[in-house]
Amino acid sequence: MNITDLHKKLYELQDLKYRDMQIKIIPNIDPESVIGVRTPELKTMAKEMLKAGDYMAFLGNLPHKYFEENQLHAFIISGIKDMDVCMEELEKFLPYVDNWATCDQMSPKIFKKHREILLKHVKEWISSGKTYSVRFGVGMLMEHFLDEDYDPKYPEMVAKLRSKEYYVNMMIAWYFATALAKQYESILPFIEGKRLDDWTHNKAIQKCVESSRITEEQKTYLKSLKVRRT
Known part of the structure; x- marks a missing residue:
């Protein structure tokens, strides 16, 4: 399918009410x-x-003209079954990712079979200083390394991150809230020791309080650890 035909098909599928909603929830595009x-x-x-x-x-054909092309690109990458091809195309695409939706909805299925290779790239992404590469890297740690492949050195990597970017800090908060739900005893010292910046620390606790995976007793204790900002 050439680009002209692709654009035509996308407009045939257009939903204007949905468009208005997308513009509101992804304000930076x-x-x-x-x-x-x-x-x-x-x-x-x-x-x-x-x-x-x-x-x-x-x-x-990068960069794309439309947000939907970026979404389509992310979904195609997510479905590529060859790890080498998938990673090569992902590395080409990440510099063009410019919003949280495209970043978060890109989740290659093949990564489940190649976590050792994935981890090497995660370390590069989170140290890149590029907003959506960092966000994607933390997201992959959250998705693939909080269960049977969990190691305390992974939250250490995330806790060391410092950014002025809202979309990076929100992902860090999301990571620690999810990590608390899955590895509570191991992750709790990061919150007790206030290892995150104040805003991200409080946001992680907020997400825990809103979660159904955290007990009421845990929520009460976590709320007592919030940083009182003046």
């Missing part, structure tokens, strides 16, 4: 770049392109 195509439609398109095997020209 250009409203003119949003067509308004629902995620299930984009995922279906990605599956069709993967099945047909005619997606490489599209992946090479």
Whole structure:
């Protein structure tokens, strides 16, 4: 499918009410770049392109004009079954990721079988200083390394991060809230020791309080650890 035909199809799937909602929840992207195509439609398109095997020209056409093209790109990468190809295309695409939705909805299935390789790249991403590469790296640690592959050195990596970027700090808070739900005893000292910056520390606690995976007793204690900001 050439780019002209792709754009035509995206506009055929346009939902203006959904477009308005997307613009509100992703405020840092250009409203003119949003067509308004629902995620299930984009995922279906990605599956069709993967099945047909005619997606490489599209992946090479960077930067994209529309937000939906970035979403489609993320979903295609998420479905690539060859680890080397997947990682190569991901590394090419990450510098062009400019919003939390594209970043967070990109989750290659093949990573589950290659966590050792993934971890090497995660370390590079979180040390890159690039907002959405850092966010993606922390997100991958949260998704793949909080269960059977958990190691206390991973939250140590995240706790050392310092950023002025809202979307990085929100992911760090999300990481620690999820980590508390899964590895409470191991993660609690990071909160008790106030290892995060004040805003991220409090946001992590807030997310825990809002979570159904944290007990009421734990929530009460965590709330007592909030930093009182003046």
